[in-house]
Each structure stands twice: as C-alpha cells, then as structure tokens.
Amino acid sequence: MPAPYYVSPEQIMQEKEDFARKGIEKAKEVIVLEYRDGILMVAENPLTTVFKISEIYDRIALAATGLYPDYEALRYAGIQGAEVKGFTFNREDVTARWLANQYSQQIGAIYRQPDAKPLEVELLLCEIREDSSSNNRIYHLSFDGTFWEDNEYTVIGGRADEIAGILEAEYSEGLDLSGALQLAARTFETIETEVDEVDRYQVTAETIEAAVLDETRNRRKFKRLLPDELSEILSA
Template sequence: MSMGFGGYVSPEQLMKDRADFARKGISRGRSVVGLQYADGLLFVSENPSAALHKVSEIYDRIAFAAVGRYNEFENLRIAGVRLADMRGYSYDRRDVTGRGLANAYAQTLGAIFSSGGEKPYEVELFVGEIGDTAAEDQLYRLTYDGQVADEHGYAVMGGAAEAVAGYLKDRYAEGAPLDEALRLAVAALGHSPGGNGTPGADRIIPVEDLEVAILDRTRTQPRKFSRFSPARLAEILGDRLAETAPAEGTDPAIAPGEVSGPDAGHDVGGEPPIAPPL
C-alpha cells in the first residue's frame, strides 16, 4: 500500500502505473529483431549511434540484445558478463547457459519492478544461445517486469514491434540462409503498415544506421559471436535502393516517419526525452 498526498493507492493501480511507465519508455526505442536462420541466430536493430551497442556478446555461444534506456540495459549486460565469467571459471564453461542467464535477469527485473523504492527499468531483453543443431538454439525474451518467453523462429521488441512482427509472420521461413534472413529482418524494421486501410510507405534504413550481429555455429572458434561491419552490410543489402522507390508525393530527402522543420528531432505529440531510449 502507498500513502501520498493524494491518499491511498491500491497495489493493483500502483503496479499498473509502473507497467504503463515502463512500456511507454520502451516503445520510444527502435525495434530489435531476433531471428533464427540456417546456421544460428541473427540480431538486427536500427541504431544510429556508433558508440553505443544494443547487441553484444555475453559468452562463447550466448548473445544479449536490448531496447530501452541504455544505462539500464548496459548495467544488466555487464552483470551478465560477470556472472557468466564467474560460473565458467568456478565450474565449467559448459555450465554457462542462456537459460541460466535469462532466469538471473528475470529475477533482477522482477525484483526491481515490484520494489516501491525505485522506478522500474525501461528495458526489454533478448538472450540467445546456439546449440550444435538448429533444434537446440534458444531465444528468450524478457520484459520489464521479469517475465520470460521462450521464442521460436523470430521475435521483436521495442518501437513498432507489432508492425515488424506482423511483417515477419507473413514472410519468415525456417532454415533460411543468412543473406536472405538479413534482408527480411531489415525490410521488416523499415515496414510501415499505414492506417485506415491505406498502405504505408516503407523506409530504407541506411547501412550506417544498422547494428547487426550473429551467433554462427559454423565458426571454428569457441566464441561464435560476430558483428557485421557497414562494408559487409552494404555488400549484402546494396541492391535495396534499386528495388524500392520513394512513394508518390513524398520528398525523397526525408525518410517516411521523420519530421522536418521546427519539430525535427522531437517525438510527434510530445517533448523529446532527456536521454532518448535506443
């Protein structure tokens, strides 16, 4: 129970307010796609920052991806790396699993969300681990309140997650090669469903604004994580400009969904956050 200047607030209302606060912060971040392909797991995000990563390595076969407040999910990433290193050093490297890390993150996020002493974390996470075969691959999605979902095939979090997931649902195929899976994920991130029954104008995301990494089981090194350079992305995605033309009546210099003029840099319908979520 909480007593403030406004009087009594029920526990149900308090939890609802905390959940609404977290979801609002997460929705301002750009979407992240986690997708299974023939030889591992692919993570794709729109991230204009060259210094701040949303996708990172945790351990030999384990990767971490996040959306929301950078300082919050970076603290979680560092804690996960330390936990994995300590467990692998104390026992065996095979004892470090994606499921174990996902459970540890769930406990931390759940405790923070239910605590009345601090605000809930505005983050959602992916923890991915590859096995020796595609059937052994694991992809976990964790929400701000500590809930864990075991995803299969693909998953999306943050930003326009529903629109991106809807695009993938109609086009995703199991066992796709890496290049095909990457093109699909990037197209999904740029998809705009429109409204009132009218088609949307899909965006072409520049390769410089993409953050892409994979867990590749075919790598001979014990560490299976690999990050894509802009040059490699351009080699795979370079033909998109020829395939997609600007919508009629739009300014090709302005990507659909962007705001020009005095409102540039602001979220439509509100003030820009002090530290925008990624």
Template structure:
C-alpha cells in the same frame, strides 16, 4: 495527523507497468530471428559506439531496447556472472537459460520494489547449440517475465508492424543473406509507411555456429551488410540522416523529422565499467587452450 495517501497494490503495479512500457515502446525496434547457421540480431542504431547488441559468453548474445545506462548495467552484470560461473565450474555450465533466469529475478525485484523506479528495458538472451533445433531465444520484459521465442521475436517501437511483416515474410531455415534482408526490411515497417534504412544506420550481429572459434558472436560490418542487402532502392540521402552523435537519444534539431527515441538515452551519465559495489573491472573470459 494527516491520513497517508493510499494506492491499491493493483493500481500501483499498473502505473509502474505503464511507465516502463512507454519508455520501451518509444524506442527503435529490435529483431531476433533464427536462420540455418544460428541466430541473427538486428536493430536501427546509427551510433558506432553505443551498442544494443553484445556478446555475453561463447555461444550467448545479449540485445536490449530501453534506457542505455540501465541495460548496460544489466549486460555487465551478465558478463560477470557468466565469467565467474564458467571459471568456477566449466564453460559448458554457462547457459542462456541460466542467464535469462538471473535477469528475470533482477528485473522482477526492481519492478516490485517501491523504493526505485522500474527499469525501462526489454532484453533478448540468445543462445545457439550444435544443431538449429537447439537454438534458443529468451525474451525478458521490464517486470521480469520470460518467454521462450521460436523463429523470430520483436521488441521496442513499432513492434506490431514489424511482427506482422515477419509473420508474412519469414521462412525458417534460410541462409544469412535471406535472414538479413527480411530483418532489415521488417525494421523499416511502420503504420502506413515503409522506410529504407541506410546500412550505416544498422547494427547487426549473429551467433554463427559455423565459426571454428569457441566464441560464436560476430558483428556484421557495414561493408558486408551492404553486400548482403544488395540493391534495396534509394536510401535516405546523407543530408536527411542524423549525425552519429544523435544515436544515443541526444536532443535533435526540429528540422530532423524523427520521433524522440529515449531507447539509447544515457540518463545520469555513462555508467562506469567497474562494479558499483566492489569497484572491480569486469572479468575477462579465460582463454581457450590453443586459442
């Protein structure tokens, strides 16, 4: 009888962490930052269909980098959990900290399980309050660690370069236009290079406390984004930009000078919208009275 191959637990965890980290850092960066009226989330994403930034509940948003099918399953699970908790108890009982804790438990369990690979994802769970001091940004890593960020946070590829730029240029308490400009400029930073990202290749959304609706999540359209950004110099010509179909990490021609980005890669096909265990569709939030 042959002796089974032995790997120490420390080495096993290190190998799993290296595997997950490489999958995340090869993707495009994502920025979350606080401004006067809420929280802004921005990323480079030419796709008009596969979103990295989404709504979880009334005042809570979700953003992720990593494998699309993996973080999409996490998003759906978070929406379902929030809907069930809000329906069974009260909508005020659904908090960003509660959802971040649930995500941390799920990611930690998957990371430490020897029966499956770790998720190649990192997440932001953002929540706004009635005042700017009540806003929260939670960052979750692939191994289930949670960090409470203040001011701004970055994850994904080129995170160090983007973070250095934000540390120098970010000013707390600015308006939406200032927040969009500094976030988009930061996304174009890399080692020894500064890019001007076309507005069509950006995905930007906000949690806006000034909205009169209970649901505070709002996507920034391309037209509005161009107005907020103003004159940023010469953008990338249309002929040098990838087609929308390449936003999900589909293999691109070698003539396109762009690093491989598995961040949005759908491995194993697009995940079903229904619960893989029960087969039920996601639960829609109950309507507010008078809405």
C-alpha cells in the same frame, strides 16, 4: 500529524506498468531471426558508439532495447555473472536458461521495490545450439521480470507487434545469412514507409547494427557484422 495517503497495491503496480510501457513504446526495435547457420540479430541504430546487441558468453548474446543505462547495467551484470560462473565451474555450465532466470529475478526484484523505478527494458537473450541434437534458444524478457521462449523470429521495441506481423507473412525456415539480413532490412523499410507513412526509407549499413551467433565459428560464436559486410549483403 496527517496520516499517509493510502494507495492500493493494484494502483501502484498499474502505475509502474504504465510507466515502463511508456518508456518501451518509444524504443527502437531489434529483430532476431533464426537462419541456417545460427541466429541473426538486427537493430535499427544509427549510432556507432551505443550498441543494442552484444556478446555475453561463448554461445550467448543479448539484444536489448529501451533506456540505455538500464539495459547497459543488465548487459554488464550478465557478462560478469557468466564469466564468474564459467571461471568457478566450467564454460559449458553457463547457459542462457540460467542467465534468463538471473535476469528475471533481478528485473522482477527492482520492479517490486516500492521506491525504485521499474527498468524500462525489453531483452532477447539468444543462445545458439551446441550441436545438431539441440535447439537454439531465444528468451524474451519483459520489464517486470517475466520471460518466455520464442523461436524462428521475434521482435522487441515500440512497434514490435506490427513488425512481427510482417515477419509472420515473410519468414521462412532455412534462410541463409544474406536472405535473413535482407528480410530484416525489408521489414524495417516496410514499417517505416507503410505504417509510419514516411516517403522513402532505405536501410543501409549506417542505419543498422547487426550481429550473428554463427554455428560455424570456433568457441566464441558471436560476431558483429562490419559495415563492409553489411553493405555487400544489402546492395546485393
């Protein structure tokens, strides 16, 4: 009987990392911006059936990119876990910090499993502040389960670094909703025309998906921006 080939752990992990990175490099981007009344999430997404941004719980939303079945499974698990926890204890006990840790453990466990494919995902778990004495939270989760906290603005997806570079120069604190959405739209237009050298690219209500966590709303802070609202802001 031939002996099984020996593959070093370094090589296994390197191959997994390469595999996951290759998947995410192709992924469309999602921009998340803090604005005056909360957190705005904008994705380039011409599809109306598959969402990249969704409501998880009262103050928590998930922006995801990568392989759809992978992040959809995570979205489902997040909603289910949050609802079960909130039903068992209390709604205020469901926090993004808890959920980010849960995701981290799940994603990390799958990444380390010898016979499993790593999840090709990048996530931003956003939580709007409870009141003026606390802060908004944006947790950035990677395909290997590591996560860190971002603030003000952040980007996931293939050209995340280039887009973050543009935002670094353009972003300012205290933008209102239309200001923040126009900034996101402009950024997408810049990256498409300048970096990718497309002749002319225009963001419209049909090419993007956008949602907010809005402090001024009641219990459920999440709201998807409807095509009419998007058109109105983008054409202003």
